[in-house]
Amino acid sequence: MKGTAELLKEHQLKVTPQRLKIVMMLKKHGHINIEDLYGEMLKEFPSVSLATIYKNINQMIDNGLIQEVKLPRSKSVYELIKDPHLHMVCDKCHKVEDVVVGTEKIIEEAEKLSGYIITESFITLRGICAECQATQ
Amino acid sequence: MKGTAELLKEHQLKVTPQRLKIVMMLKKHGHINIEDLYGEMLKEFPSVSLATIYKNINQMIDNGLIQEVKLPRSKSVYELIKDPHLHMVCDKCHKVEDVVVGTEKIIEEAEKLSGYIITESFITLRGICAECQATQ
DNA sequence: CCTTTTATGGAAAATATTTTTCCTTTAATA
DNA sequence: TATTAAAGGAAAAATATTTTCCATAAAAGG
Known part of the structure; x- marks a missing residue:
């Protein structure tokens, strides 16, 4: 680092x-x-x-x-700031984690449908993390 | 409506x-x-x-x-609140528009990679809208 | 190193944003 | 209509963020 x-x-x-x-x-x-x-x-x-x-x-x-x-x-x-990634937020323990997922397809489709030229994407997903699923 | x-x-x-x-x-x-x-x-x-x-x-x-x-x-x-959709924000005119794009694949991949059970997604894309591209 | 320049840190005040309280008025319903 | 519960508005309170001002510290050159 x-x-x-x-x-x-x-x-x-x-x-x-x-x-x-x-x-x-x-x-x-x-x-x-x-x-x-x-x-x-x-x-x-x-x-x-x-x-x-x-x-x-x-x-x-x-x-x-x-x-x-x-x-x-x-x-x-x-x-x-680092490589593009999305954020996962756990509804139980409220932690925030990064996940590196390919976003090209969704961005491409959105560009096609909207006519926008997209320069940046912000993706946040809510849910329950693996640990909190276990501690259920 | x-x-x-x-x-x-x-x-x-x-x-x-x-x-x-x-x-x-x-x-x-x-x-x-x-x-x-x-x-x-x-x-x-x-x-x-x-x-x-x-x-x-x-x-x-x-x-x-x-x-x-x-x-x-x-x-x-x-x-x-309406059907799931993502938001496009224009950096020039600052308008916000909805776009309905399938998000299943990205969510599925994020679930696989992270182990989360995802309940909701928030996607915002920044860029230049079609009108502002024309008025360039 | 030491000096000079410029930006930073901190205290306090100012500003902005959001919530709460309290009381009068209004909507729902019987 | 009369009754009840909730809503609206004014003002204050609480919270969040920014600005100002000055003493101090970091950077850069000698």
């Missing part, structure tokens, strides 16, 4: 302790919402401000390092 | 002038955000409150009449 400081530099973001922590949290959790991110940050930076969280998240989005994932029935989470 | 008052009654919602207007707006526009809906409502009900808009939207969601559509880079819109 790429160095955290390098990631920031590649995206024209100054390397600061707060930003390093944010990116490390994203790497660790994969998906995290503002509230949880703030909670984690407070552990290491007891005086960190929510404004810092918001400002950094927005800059990281603007600079193409991360993206917001809007989820049905819950708060947005943020993730490092 | 089904009568507006009937739609409300079928979903256990009292028929009020404000609710009729909300549903008529949804029928007319297909997709509308809170701000625009409030603006439209004000034309007919100059003293309508944003609280009324929010309370009604939430009740309509709870009663299965409408659903929220969370969109990338913009505010959520609301729509009457």
Whole structure:
């Protein structure tokens, strides 16, 4: 996995302790919402401000390092930008997972039917994850 | 198209002038955000409150009449619940359109890969609509 | 290294969004 | 109609996000 400081530099973001922590949290959790991110940050930076969280998240989005994932029935989470994938949300344990699925066919069909030129797709699936099915 | 008052009654919602207007707006526009809906409502009900808009939207969601559509880079819109479909958002004119595309294959593949039992899918595609391609 | 430049972090205030409360009015129904 | 339960609106409260301002820290050049 790429160095955290390098990631920031590649995206024209100054390397600061707060930003390093944010990116490390994203790497660790994969998906995290503002509230949880703030909670984690407070552990290491007891005086960190929510404004810092918001400002950094927005800059990281603007600079193409991360993206917001809007989820049905819950708060947005943020993730490092990587290869295209879709999101699975478990209705029981509320975890969010990535799945890499070919989306070419559905996009092709949608382009044909709508006349749009499609540049990006956002796919989220709700359901019950394997673990929660077992713990039923 | 089904009568507006009937739609409300079928979903256990009292028929009020404000609710009729909300549903008529949804029928007319297909997709509308809170701000625009409030603006439209004000034309007919100059003293309508944003609280009324929010309370009604939430009740309509709870009663299965409408659903929220969370969109990338913009505010959520609301729509009457109908057959499954995906959403196309134009990056130029920002309109939102429905497209009915078979999603079985992608869902089946995601279930296989993830082990989830999927109950619902949310698909939004960004791009440029046919009209905006022409007006280029 | 040390200095200069520029951006960042944090506190507080401002703004925006959504929900709740409380009371009057209205819709449903008998 | 009279009764009951729910809805609408005003205002306040709660929540979420952004902005401002200034001291501080990171980057870059000497």
